[in-house]
Amino acid sequence: MPKITDIQEVREFIERSSPKTAIYVGCDSRQVGDFTVFVTVVVVHIDSCRGAKIFWQVDKVRRIRSLRQRLMEEVNRAVYMALQIVDVVGERPFEVHLDINPNPQHSSSVILREAIGYVMAQGLKPVVKPRAIAASSVADYITACY
Numbered sequence: 001m002p003k004i005t006d007i008q009e010v011r012e013f014i015e016r017s018s019p020k021t022a023i024y025v026g027c028d029s030r031q032v033g034d035f036t037v038f039v040t041v042v043v044v045h046i047d048s049c050r051g052a053k054i055f056w057q058v059d060k061v062r063r064i065r066s067l068r069q070r071l072m073e074e075v076n077r078a079v080y081m082a083l084q085i086v087d088v089v090g091e092r093p094f095e096v097h098l099d100i101n102p103n104p105q106h107s108s109s110v111i112l113r114e115a116i117g118y119v120m121a122q123g124l125k126p127v128v129k130p131r132a133i134a135a136s137s138v139a140d141y142i143t144a145c146y
Contacts, residue, residue, distance in 0.1 A: 004040075004042070004055045004056060004057040007084050007085070009055070010042050010044075010055045010085060011084075011085055011088045013044060013053060014044060014088050014089060014092070015088050017044060017046065018046075018047055019090070019091060019092060020047045020048050020049075020092075021045060021046055021047055021048060021092055021093075022044075022045040022048040022094070022095070023042065023043070023044055023045070023089050023092055023093070023094045023095075024041075024042075024043040024045065024094075024095050024096075024097050024127075024133065024134035025040070025042050025043075025078050025081050025082040025085075025095070025096050025097065025134060026040070026041055026043070026078050026096070026097035026098070026099065026133075026134030026135030026136075026138065026139050027039065027040040027041070027074040027077040027078040027081075027099070027135055027139055028074060028135050028136070028139035028140045028142075028143050029073070029074055029143065030143040030144070030146060031063060032060075032146055033063075034062065035060045035061065035062065036060070036061050036062070036063050036064045036070060036073075037058060037059070037060050037143055037146045038058070038060075038061070038074065038077055039056055039057070039058050039139045039142040039143045039146075040056065040057045040059075040077045040078060040081050040139065041054055041055065041056045041057075041134050041138045041139045041142065042055040042056075042081060042085065042134075043133075043134045043138055048093060054138060056138075056139070057081075058142070058146065059077075060146075067107060067108075067110075068110060068111055071099075071100065071108055071110075071111050071115070072114070072115065072118075074098070074099055074135070075098055075100075075111070075115045075118060075119065076118075078096050078097070078098065078119075078135065079118065079122055079124065082094070082096050082122070082124050083122060083124075086124070094124070094125065095124075095125050095126075095127045095134075096119050096124045096126050096127065097127050097128075097131075097132035097133060097135040097136070098115055098116075098119070098126055098127065098129075098132055099129070099132060099135035099136050099139070100112055100128045100129060100132070101128070102128050102129070116128070
């Protein structure tokens with residue numbers, strides 16, 4: 001999995017991919033000591049059926065104590081990444097995956113409406129759990145390394 005050091009590499013890979021290839025962007029975070037670690041991923045799902053290439057970026061910031069603030073920062077980072085590549089996506093399937101559970105029994109549901117509204121206001125398509133694999137599976141897996 002190549003770490004994102006240059007967004008141009010991601011953009012070029014997407015441009016070279018087939019029109020059937022789906023692009024998913026997501027972010028997850030983990031509290032580690034005095035820090036919050038964010039992992040933002042771009043999943044390029046080859047032909048939407050043949051495996052994927054994953055690009056990722058890790059950022060460590062001072063610990064964010066508010067759950068609402070941390071979750072909205074995940075949304076913000078995913079949207080920011082999506083906006084950096086949207087112009088090369090073309091007609092390919094393109095989704096922003098949010099690590100938010102719509103079930104009110106889960107604490108992440110408190111930001112559901114504002115997160116979806118924010119993503120849609122940017123002209124992007126939001127996807128939440130359980131279908132948000134870029135955030136809830138891929139980025140979550142990488143955060144476990146930190």
